[in-house]
């Protein structure tokens with residue numbers, strides 16, 4: 186077994202709130218500088234920049250989980266990841282069908298652009314990505330798990346856009362692969378207030394919108410090798426794989 190450092194919540198320049206310096210190349214180089222082995226690309230309601238980060242990361246030995254931070258109908262932010270690019274593409278269509286037709290004003294909210302390897306803009310998202318989708322949290326969980334993906338409610342300790350702020354409680358039948366506690370708290374601290382979260386694997390990520398923030402908090406995953414399946418098993422604690430306290 187080996188221990189890998191993972192920061193699974195990073196926005197690119199595609200998110201309106203993501204700084205324009207969050208290019209795929211900058212994200213990969215900053216993650217390597219911070220000695221991360223795994224990063225997660227989670228733009229608001231879009232997967233369109235994740236593929237290029239994955240490609241650039243693969244060249245450098247950085248494993249990139251590709252997904253999105255989805256805002257559900259209840260305005261609960263959830264991280265989702267898929268293993269294969271075809272699934273990611275289908276998920277993008279699902280998002281496109283369920284994002285309200287409210288246009289982005291870049292002067293107010295920020296730019297929403299996808300760039301290519303040469304850093305030319307190849308796509309501008311016209312719909313505002315930070316709005317709630319028409320997908321309920323239950324529907325999202327079912328969709329993701331039916332396709333072998335990972336489903337992780339984000340920053341559950343936050344007073345906005347978290348499962349506790351929006352629902353008021355943790356649903357008993359919630360089928361989450363992990364729960365994310367933001368870097369404003371820690372899994373230990375937040376589980377003292379909400380002991381029910383101990384029933385789930387607990388992770389913490391940087392939720393980076395700027396390069397400097399990448400890797401400021403991370404998880405230590407003990408597993409056999411860098412793969413989607415191994416990450417899944419580490420979260421579940423299968424066959425000696427686990428989330429370690431420190432690394």
Ligand SMILES: [Zn+2]
Pocket residue numbers: 254262339340346
């Ligand atoms: Zn969020």
Ligand SMILES: [Zn+2]
Pocket residue numbers: 194196227254392
């Ligand atoms: Zn975020």
